[in-house]
Amino acid sequence: MNRRELFRISSAMGLAAALPAAAAAATRAAAPAAPLQPPASGPIPVAFVISDGAVVIDFAGPWEVFSNVKAAGCDSGSSFQLYTVAATPDPITASGGMSVVPNYTIANAPTPKVIVIPAQSARDPKLLAWIREAARTADLTMSVCTGATVLARTGLLAGKSATTHHGAFNEFAMQFPDVKLKRGARFVEEGNLASAGGLSSGIDLALRVVERYFGRTVARNTANVLEYQGQGWLDPMSNSVYAKRRVSTDQQPVCPVCEMDVDNRTSLTSLYRKRKYYFCMKECKATFDASPASFT
Template sequence: MNRRTLLPRSAAFGHGPVISSLPTETVLAATSTDPGSGAPEHQLKDRSNPLTLPQCGVIPVAFPISQGVVIIDFCGPWEVFNSADLPGHQGKVFETYTVAETLEPITASGGMKIIPNYTFETAPPPKVVVIPAQGGANEAMLAWIRSVTRATDVTMAVCVGAFVLADTGLLAGRSATTFHNAYARFEARYPDIHLKRGARFVEDGNLASAGGLSSGIDLAIRVIERYYGREAAEKTAYLLEYQGKGWQDSNSNEIYAK
């Protein structure tokens, strides 16, 4: 079981936000008999729409943020990735970090102050990107998202973070969802994107989007399932005492479809 602390991150990984996780101390060994995988075979057999695992090392997860970023949209997935509980594995699985245009403090929803870990110029290449709702996304952020998404396993948007992802142009001709109160606005602004109403999350290639707020937690658990299988996702949800089952059913937001 992973244990976390409120102590600052190590200097080796940059400046930590107000709430931070323990520095990486272990390396995820490749133990599978399945070529190209870093997990035991029994963890892979139940994966749907699987993601390719690294041969070794943690999976870097970047959170691009700006002024007005919504806390639950990124702190929910942040905690999920930092709590990933793999059967038979000890140590950290994902390395999370925030990225912004500068290292100046950012004021998030509710007044929380966050010092970004990296700038867009200095951030390590991510394999997963989580785009939360925020008020200060600009062309620098959009350009960074476009650039890194060429090599990501998943670039996911949460809530109206889908507008940020859509503004990159990457969603053109693809499917997505967003916060239910923003459906009409999203469809009017992006007629070339197929909006799925009532979806807890939508996956389309290496892009994904979640519905509003807590939906990002389900999509993050779903990403763990795609990497490591159903058992790992269930154990992570259990550790977090998360009783929601939306990560198992992308259509579970049907109540919001109308």
């Protein structure tokens, strides 16, 4: 599975009727996020949930943020204890072919206070159950990119606000009509859950988590150590460029499912109501063909 395929979500067949409800729900505001309380001593345990297809920047970006936090009073160097968790001890194949050996499995992982869920292909019921159970006592469970799909599969996002990669907006809204999708959000916080947009958005959400634990000065110092100049962590709606759905034209066609650019000379096509639609890959064409009215 490549990175672009991870921007897709499972087929949206039969879910078109849920779109009006999802659109209405998305207009309701989420509750403001409260500060997080660090422990009296010791680092904050952070579990990175991984499976095959995990997108490297989705977990490596937040990993670097958390590993570079130095808050006053921490007695063990870093303020966070970081580890990966998978369903089994076998190496997983991340995006680009990177092989990652998990630190722990769901059978022996330490209890986390923060859970990070990158984009990946996770569907293992046992892994989803572990996330659901661990989230009960965690300070925060956060997804990055289409990791929001994994988080939504646990049921924890039902009735709550979230965002995901802009290329997955349409399918996410159809597959999870009970989640209030926020287009144009760099990240979304609601209670003990949070979600980031695509890829680099995870860095900003991680910095925001640092701020919630230790304050803005510590978060800014962490960004400076990383030489990270992005300001998205200060503005949750800074992905506003993705708030409006892209319009396909003959000069610049976009895939109606994921809104990625396509080449109308070589792409797959479908004809619906006398109009030709172009697709970036066969999976998007199959999703469209199953319920074309949902995308038009």
